[in-house]
Amino acid sequence: MLNIGNVKVPVCHGHGFSRRSFLQAGTAGMAGMVLPNLLGLGSAGAVESRRARIKNCITIFLVGSPGHLDTWDMKPDAPENVRGKFKPIRTNVAGVQICEHFPLMARMMNKVSLIRSLHHRTGATHENGQRWMMTGHDFNADSMKPHCGSVVSRMFGQKSELPANVVLPGPIGNTGAGPLHGQTAAHLGSAHEPFFLNADPAARDFRVGDLEAPAGTSASRLDARRQLLDQLDQIQRRTETRSTQMHDSSYERAFRLLTSQRAKDAFDLDKEPHRLRDRYGRNTFGQSCLMARRLIEGGVRYVTVNHFDTVFNLTCWDMHADGGGLNNTYLDYERHLCPQFDWAFTALIEDLEQRGLLQETVVAVLSEFGRTPQVNGRGGRDHYPQAWTNFLCGGNIRGGQVVGATDRIGSRPIDSPVEPPQILATIYHGMGIDLDNTMMPGPGERPIRLVEAEPIRQLFV
Amino acid sequence: MEQRFEGSPRAMIYLQGRRVHRTEVYHDWGLRLQWVIRRNGQVIATVPARADASYEHPDAAPGNYEIVLQSWKYVNYRKNPQGEFTDSRFIDISNQVSYTV
Numbered sequence: 001m002l003n004i005g006n007v008k009v010p011v012c013h014g015h016g017f018s019r020r021s022f023l024q025a026g027t028a029g030m031a032g033m034v035l036p037n038l039l040g041l042g043s044a045g046a047v048e049s050r051r052a053r054i055k056n057c058i059t060i061f062l063v064g065s066p067g068h069l070d071t072w073d074m075k076p077d078a079p080e081n082v083r084g085k086f087k088p089i090r091t092n093v094a095g096v097q098i099c100e101h102f103p104l105m106a107r108m109m110n111k112v113s114l115i116r117s118l119h120h121r122t123g124a125t126h127e128n129g130q131r132w133m134m135t136g137h138d139f140n141a142d143s144m145k146p147h148c149g150s151v152v153s154r155m156f157g158q159k160s161e162l163p164a165n166v167v168l169p170g171p172i173g174n175t176g177a178g179p180l181h182g183q184t185a186a187h188l189g190s191a192h193e194p195f196f197l198n199a200d201p202a203a204r205d206f207r208v209g210d211l212e213a214p215a216g217t218s219a220s221r222l223d224a225r226r227q228l229l230d231q232l233d234q235i236q237r238r239t240e241t242r243s244t245q246m247h248d249s250s251y252e253r254a255f256r257l258l259t260s261q262r263a264k265d266a267f268d269l270d271k272e273p274h275r276l277r278d279r280y281g282r283n284t285f286g287q288s289c290l291m292a293r294r295l296i297e298g299g300v301r302y303v304t305v306n307h308f309d310t311v312f313n314l315t316c317w318d319m320h321a322d323g324g325g326l327n328n329t330y331l332d333y334e335r336h337l338c339p340q341f342d343w344a345f346t347a348l349i350e351d352l353e354q355r356g357l358l359q360e361t362v363v364a365v366l367s368e369f370g371r372t373p374q375v376n377g378r379g380g381r382d383h384y385p386q387a388w389t390n391f392l393c394g395g396n397i398r399g400g401q402v403v404g405a406t407d408r409i410g411s412r413p414i415d416s417p418v419e420p421p422q423i424l425a426t427i428y429h430g431m432g433i434d435l436d437n438t439m440m441p442g443p444g445e446r447p448i449r450l451v452e453a454e455p456i457r458q459l460f461v
Numbered sequence: 462m463e464q465r466f467e468g469s470p471r472a473m474i475y476l477q478g479r480r481v482h483r484t485e486v487y488h489d490w491g492l493r494l495q496w497v498i499r500r501n502g503q504v505i506a507t508v509p510a511r512a513d514a515s516y517e518h519p520d521a522a523p524g525n526y527e528i529v530l531q532s533w534k535y536v537n538y539r540k541n542p543q544g545e546f547t548d549s550r551f552i553d554i555s556n557q558v559s560y561t562v
Binding site for chain 2: 104309
């Protein structure tokens with residue numbers, strides 16, 4: 001058995017090392033495309049990254065989905081069983097109100113662009129919403145589509161030793177209706193899979209397993225292993241397929257990540273002042289947001305922070321109040337969810353701005369759907385994809401505006417309806433990707449558009 | 462993955478007249494912060510304390526007023542049939558101050 005990082009690699013008896021094992025070890029769920037691909041795309045007119053204001057993206061994904069009527073699209077004049085328990089407060093943008101439990105966000109609404117007319121037309125499962133919002137597509141297991149971060153990885157490659165596409169603190173797990181959450185590279189190949197942290201940055205003993213060389217393994221020994229792999233590659237490369245060759249860059253980058261002090265530093269929250277860590281909140285979500293900023297600063301292009309990985313048996317946004325495994329209520333929103341989000345989100349925006357990163361980083365707060373206009377008989381709200389609110393800020397997104405509107409009970413968009421692919425089209429466009437001239441390899445190498453949608457041009461300055 | 466909360470939050474509070482001020486919260490869990498105001502030992506108000514670092518309670522009825530800062534402590538999301546949390550609860554995270562009207 002050979003160890004590369006924390007990955008145990010079997011050695012084939014009588015056949016030397018298993019190439020497949022090397023690839024599995026080297027991939028470790030990460031890595032991006034090399035720069036020449038960006039240059040090639042640029043020369044073909046597919047990307048205008050030099051002129052684009054947005055260089056990076058942080059997506060905060062609110063797994064479970066907040067009720068839009070209880071958060072960012074309040075209807076105080078609606079009947080009691082629609083308007084819910086919370087009250088709206090004024091923000092620093094005239095005429096824009098949000099929930100009383102986001103008092104800090106209310107003070108920076110001039111930086112935020114609310115989209116109050118989101119909706120999708122497929123079933124009301126978490127997974128449908130996740131696929132729409134993560135990929136801009138609905139799909140099944142036979143036609144997987146890549147995560148937005150994987151597309152960015154494919155288009156722009158890595159800026160540093162760090163992967164181009166990182167998901168914190170881990171992938172979405174069981175949300176009730178299957179394994180297709182849209183957080184894979186799909187047919188873009190393993191070179192563009194997200195790097196999943198798979199660790200809790202709020203833990204006292206936090207460390208990233210994939211960055212740790214095994215005890216007793218020196219840099220020179222790792223380098224020797226890489227040289228051995230190179231020799232094996234040269235022998236076998238002639239027989240490899242394109243997809244297998246993508247693994248080559250994956251394990252090359254795995255080694256770079258493993259041996260890079262800069263990469264280790266990017267994941268080391270102990271390098272942050274105690275006071276700033278407090279400002280984000282000493283919890284999994286807050287520290288993940290702080291790490292997102294560190295990673296963007298270190299050269300990661302796309303970071304996704306999953307606020308929760310499941311909806312079962314824990315406090316999360318999925319407010320059914322069912323008395324069982326889905327028993328989130330207004331109390332969870334008031335005491336835990338809204339304050340936690342408000343504290344961490346505003347810390348992230350302030351921090352990015354103070355470091356000059358907000359002007360080149362778009363922060364997208366996304367969810368799967370809204371929640372029913374009527375409060376259910378148990379005091380909760382259920383899934384509702386016909387209307388919800390998400391928002392963007394940073395980059396050249398014009399803050400202080402509201403795109404779209406819903407009717408008087410928040411049941412459907414009545415102005416500027418927006419569907420999830422338009423959000424992704426907006427992000428791609430903001431990063432300089434020409435959606436009319438950029439195709440990605442689809443199944444069977446057939447070229448397809450990144451998303452079948454146009455950007456929301458009103459969002460931009 | 463349950464949210465993990467690191468350390469124990471702590472803050473100092475002090476009075477200037479009847480206005481109570483708090484320091485930043487050390488090891489802030491980022492959950493709801495609230496002022497708890499008692500008069501003659503009875504809770505008469507709980508007021509959000511996250512957005513602003515000071516608060517003056519408007520009630521001027523005679524009595525001995527005590528104020529403390531609390532944070533929500535999440536243990537799990539279990540609730541009783543009445544919908545109240547059974548394990549998670551608010552905890553005091555500051556010293557107590559008092560004044561008399």
